[in-house]
Structure formats: structure tokens, C-alpha cells
Amino acid sequence: MRALLLLLLTALFCIAEEVPEQTVMGKSEEMSLTGKVVVLPVGQDDLVNKQAFRFWHRMLERAMDEKARAVVLELDTPGGLAFDTRDIITDDFGKLDIPLIAWVKREALSAGALIAFSSDRIYMAPDSTIGSAGLINGTGQEIEKVMRAKLESAFEASMRAVVEKKGHRMDVLRAMMFVDEENEQQFGSVTVRKGGLLNLTASEAIEEVDGKPLLAAGIAGTLEEVLEIEGLEGVEVIRPEPTGFEKFAWWVASISPLLIALGIGTAYFELKAPGFGLFGFISLGVFGLFFFGNNIAGNLAGYELMAIFVVGIVLIILEIFVIPGGIVGIIGALMSVGSLWFAMADRVDFSRIDEGGSIVSNLGDVLIGPALGLALGILGAIGLMLLFMRYLPDLPLFRGLVAKEALASGQGGESTKSLVGLIAVALTDLRPTGTILIEGMKKDAISKHGLIEKDSEVRVLKEGMTFEVERVDEGLA
Structure with missing residues (x-):
């Protein structure tokens, strides 16, 4: 019975992995972008949401493939994840072969300013601001001097090719990104004091210096005004949204601790109720959903970790029923728990552990979130076991099923x-x-x-x- 469940679990994940990308991501069900203006809002929380980056990447690929007229980035953001922003700028915005327009609706600070610099033209609403693109660490604290120098140098090099291609002023971006502790800097009517970073209002951003605007191509109070200036009035505008399938996968990844708790708890009760089956099938579905959702959501969950998880479960079962002694079970438990841990780690972050610092430190940053999720899941599983042990035997349905199983065993009715x-x-x-x-x-x-x-x-x-x-x-x- 348990061997069958493990085979079914593996088959479920394999089927999920083999679904064509177009179907998995719902592309065939989405409206065509051909000849349309694609508006991608970049809101207050979007640049700290890794799923938003994955969605933008997919939509930009679609915009190019389906020959959209233009892409408009509607910016109202205080900033967010520096490395993810750099990657989408260099890998997507910088290579886009259709017009990319940035409209600063209210603010484009920090990573939001970097995104604006990656567009072909920037427009700003009358009361909007842009700037303060200095790097900070994940906790909002200052970065150690040598490390800051390394990161700033790497970011400047990444941005320089894109900014120069788009025709923006690199000196303005540098003043937004890098602190000068010794000199004041002057940009038109704006003075950047020693130790400060450049911020521009809409009217300041359109000032001409040496015959060229500091940054923005113009001021536009609405998206319609932007499109009119760009000669796109009358063109159909579409605001794509994630498919229901994407939203579901992201939701599954967000409740991973709960799924771990349910999966471990129900697997335990399958072992405590031999031949019963219900708990085993629930555990099968829960762990299948866990790996499938995290894989689609862009985490490390994949064939390799799934295989390690299955082998670990097999070793635990061998320890219980065939070769007791402790060692086999411990190895199996470590393999299963370890695979659940790494399955929740972000795939892109994991690929960047050798950037900008020690590998050990960066690996710790990548795995600390999944470790917390795993700990919560295990604690939840323990709580679930205790609750079930206390209340489940008293439930009429459970008592009835156990009684039927006992009669079916051929050993006569239970006393x-x-x-x-x-x-x-x-x-x-x-x-x-x-x-x-x-x-x-x-x-x-x-x-x-x-x-x-x-x-x-x-x-x-x-x-x-x-x-x-x-x-x-x-x-x-």
C-alpha cells in the first residue's frame, strides 16, 4: 500500500513537470498582446515580491513574441530587491525590441529609479519624485565599506550598458546611487550636498542641461497624456494579470509550512492505522501539492529534491518495518526534511550565492526563510499529532472505519x-x-x-x- 502511494506521488510530480509551459502558465487562455499597449503597474509592494518579477519576465517575453506596440511601466514604488531588479533590467528591459516607457505616477525611489533608467523615455506626473537609489542590505542597514564598493561597482557596470543604450545621463544615475562624502554636486537648479543622494521632482527632472533634459522627457498627469505624447492615442491598452494557475501556485508556495504540517501529520497516522489508507492518500496529495506548487512558483522544488524526498521516506519505512536499528531511519529523516527545506528556497537567489560576499553568508540568507517555514511546519505537525491522538479515536467516522477494517482482516470481530x-x-x-x-x-x-x-x-x-x-x-x- 505505502509503496503504491510513493509511486503515485512520484508520478503526480512527473506529470506536473512535463506539462508544457504554455499550458502551465495559462498562456493559451490569455488575451493576445498583438498591436496593443501593455501596461505593467509597479506598485508599492511589487519590488519585494519575487512572483511579480517572474510575472513581468513572462509578460515581456510575450510582448516581444506577439509584437505589442509598446510597454508602459506605471511606477509608484519606494524600491525593493536590488539583485532581482538588476536582473530584470539587464535580462529583459535592456533587450526589449519594442518601445519601453516609464511613467512615474507618484514616486520611483531606490530600485524603482533604476527601472525608470532602463526605459526608452521617462514621463513624470506633476507631483512625483525619483531618486535615492543607494544600495542597502536586506534589513535596511548600511553595508560595510569594502562590500559596498564591490556591489556599487558591479551594479554600475550592469546599469551602464543599459542606460547608455537608452540615452539617459549616467552622471545623474551615479548621483542617485553613490554618496560623495567630499564634494557637493550640481544638477541644473538642484544641489546634492556632501553625503547625500540625488532626488528630482518632476519639474527638476525636465530641466535642460547642456541641451538635454536631466532625466524626464516630459510631465504627464495621466496615462492617457503619456500615450498621446508618444503617438499611441487610440491604441488598445491592456493591463495583464497573473493567470489563476499562477496565483494558485504562488498561494501554495506561501502556505508551505501548513502543507508540511499536514503532510507529516497525516503520514504519521497512516503508519498508526495500517491498511486504513485515508491518511496515506491525504499525505500523498499534500506533499504532491507542496512540491508542485513550489516548483511552479520558481523555487528549487524539482526532480532531484523530489527523488531525495521519496528515497528518504522509503528509508524511514524500511527502518520501521524491515531493518530497525536507528541509522537507516535517521538518514531517511535527514533526506526527507532536507529536501523539504531546500524545496522552498528561491531558485534565482540560490543561483546567486557566489555574488557580492561570502558563499556561506549568502547561502544562509537564502535558506533562513525556508528554515523558518520548515520549523513552523514541523511544530504544526507535532501539534496536529497531539490533537489527533487526543480526539480522533472518539470520532464516529473514524471508529466506524477502523471497525470495518478489523472485520475485513478475516480475524473476526473486535471485542x-x-x-x-x-x-x-x-x-x-x-x-x-x-x-x-x-x-x-x-x-x-x-x-x-x-x-x-x-x-x-x-x-x-x-x-x-x-x-x-x-x-x-x-x-x-
């Missing part, structure tokens, strides 16, 4: 009398759990006082899903 105090025989080692034989019936049992060897006589102390027993000679002492 309704209490078995507490009766003598049984250990059919397996109790380490501390195992199986006992009492009045012709096999029962799951747990030893009250450590190891009890196979064939030992035991006394029943408590009844339930799992009987609590002690060695007979211990009870007489």
Missing part, C-alpha cells in the same frame, strides 16, 4: 470489552512503538519504559489508536 490489564505478546520490537498480538488481534503499541524485545509478554495499560504497554515483569516489580 467491545476493555483490554486494559490483559497480557499480549510483542510481535515486533517496540522502539518504543511496534505491534502486539492480543486475543488474536494485531494492535499498534507504544512502550511506556523504552525498548521491549520481540516475543516479550506485555501488559496493556491504556487503549486507543496506539495501546500503551509495559513488560510484564516491569509491572510486577
Whole structure:
């Protein structure tokens, strides 16, 4: 039964991996972008949402493939993830072969300013601002001096090719990104004091210096005004949204700790109710959903980690039923838990662990979030086990199913009398759990006082899903 469940779990994941990308991402169900203006809002929280970057990447590829007229980035953001922003700028915005227009609706700060510089033309709403693109670490703190120099140099090099291609002023971007502790800087009517970063209002951004605007091509109060200036009035505008499938996958990834708790908890009860099946199928579905959702959401969940997880479960089952001793079970548990841990790590972040610092430190940053999710999942599983052990045996449905299973075993009906105090025989080692034989019936049992060897006589102390027993000679002492 359990072997079948493991095979089904593997098959489920393999089917999910083999679904063509167009179908998985819902491309065939989405409206065509051909000849249309594609508007991608970049809102307050979008640049800290990795799923937003993946969605933008897909939409930009579609915009090029389907020959959209233009892409407009509607910016209202305080900033966000520096490396993800750099990647989408160099890998997507910088290579776009259709017009890319940035409209600063209210603010484009930090990473938002970098995105604006990657567009062909920038327009700003009357009261909007742009700038303050200095790098900080993930906690909002200052970066150590040498590390800052390395990061700033790398970011400048990445941005320089894109900014020069788009025709923007690199000196303006540098003043937004890099602090000059020794000199004041002048950009038109704007003075950047020592130790400060450049910020521009809409009116300042359109000032001409040496016959060229500092930054913005013009001021536009609405998106319609932007399109009119660009000669795109009358062109159909579309605001794509993630497909239902994408939203579902992202939601699954967000509840990974809950799925781990349910998967471990139901697997435990499958082991405690041999032949019952319901808990095993629930665990199968939950772990299949966990790996499938995290894979589609862009995390490391894939064939390799799935295989490690399955092998780990097989080793745990071998430890329980075939080769008890501890070592095999420990290895299996480490493999299974480790695969769940790494499955929640972001694939892109993991590929960048050798950038901008020590590999150990960067790896820790990538895995700390998944570690927290794993810990919450394990704690939840323990809580679920305790609740089920306390309340599940009293549920009418569960009692009925157990009774039917017992009758189907061919050993006759179970006695309704209490078995507490009766003598049984250990059919397996109790380490501390195992199986006992009492009045012709096999029962799951747990030893009250450590190891009890196979064939030992035991006394029943408590009844339930799992009987609590002690060695007979211990009870007489």
C-alpha cells in the first residue's frame, strides 16, 4: 500500500513537470498582446515580491513574441530587491525590441529609479519624485565599506550598458546611487550636498542641461497624456494579470509550512492505522501539492529534491518495518526534511550565492526563510499529532472505519470489552512503538519504559489508536 502511494506521488510530480509551459502558465487562455499597449503597474509592494518579477519576465517575453506596440511601466514604488531588479533590467528591459516607457505616477525611489533608467523615455506626473537609489542590505542597514564598493561597482557596470543604450545621463544615475562624502554636486537648479543622494521632482527632472533634459522627457498627469505624447492615442491598452494557475501556485508556495504540517501529520497516522489508507492518500496529495506548487512558483522544488524526498521516506519505512536499528531511519529523516527545506528556497537567489560576499553568508540568507517555514511546519505537525491522538479515536467516522477494517482482516470481530490489564505478546520490537498480538488481534503499541524485545509478554495499560504497554515483569516489580 505505502509503496503504491510513493509511486503515485512520484508520478503526480512527473506529470506536473512535463506539462508544457504554455499550458502551465495559462498562456493559451490569455488575451493576445498583438498591436496593443501593455501596461505593467509597479506598485508599492511589487519590488519585494519575487512572483511579480517572474510575472513581468513572462509578460515581456510575450510582448516581444506577439509584437505589442509598446510597454508602459506605471511606477509608484519606494524600491525593493536590488539583485532581482538588476536582473530584470539587464535580462529583459535592456533587450526589449519594442518601445519601453516609464511613467512615474507618484514616486520611483531606490530600485524603482533604476527601472525608470532602463526605459526608452521617462514621463513624470506633476507631483512625483525619483531618486535615492543607494544600495542597502536586506534589513535596511548600511553595508560595510569594502562590500559596498564591490556591489556599487558591479551594479554600475550592469546599469551602464543599459542606460547608455537608452540615452539617459549616467552622471545623474551615479548621483542617485553613490554618496560623495567630499564634494557637493550640481544638477541644473538642484544641489546634492556632501553625503547625500540625488532626488528630482518632476519639474527638476525636465530641466535642460547642456541641451538635454536631466532625466524626464516630459510631465504627464495621466496615462492617457503619456500615450498621446508618444503617438499611441487610440491604441488598445491592456493591463495583464497573473493567470489563476499562477496565483494558485504562488498561494501554495506561501502556505508551505501548513502543507508540511499536514503532510507529516497525516503520514504519521497512516503508519498508526495500517491498511486504513485515508491518511496515506491525504499525505500523498499534500506533499504532491507542496512540491508542485513550489516548483511552479520558481523555487528549487524539482526532480532531484523530489527523488531525495521519496528515497528518504522509503528509508524511514524500511527502518520501521524491515531493518530497525536507528541509522537507516535517521538518514531517511535527514533526506526527507532536507529536501523539504531546500524545496522552498528561491531558485534565482540560490543561483546567486557566489555574488557580492561570502558563499556561506549568502547561502544562509537564502535558506533562513525556508528554515523558518520548515520549523513552523514541523511544530504544526507535532501539534496536529497531539490533537489527533487526543480526539480522533472518539470520532464516529473514524471508529466506524477502523471497525470495518478489523472485520475485513478475516480475524473476526473486535471485542467491545476493555483490554486494559490483559497480557499480549510483542510481535515486533517496540522502539518504543511496534505491534502486539492480543486475543488474536494485531494492535499498534507504544512502550511506556523504552525498548521491549520481540516475543516479550506485555501488559496493556491504556487503549486507543496506539495501546500503551509495559513488560510484564516491569509491572510486577
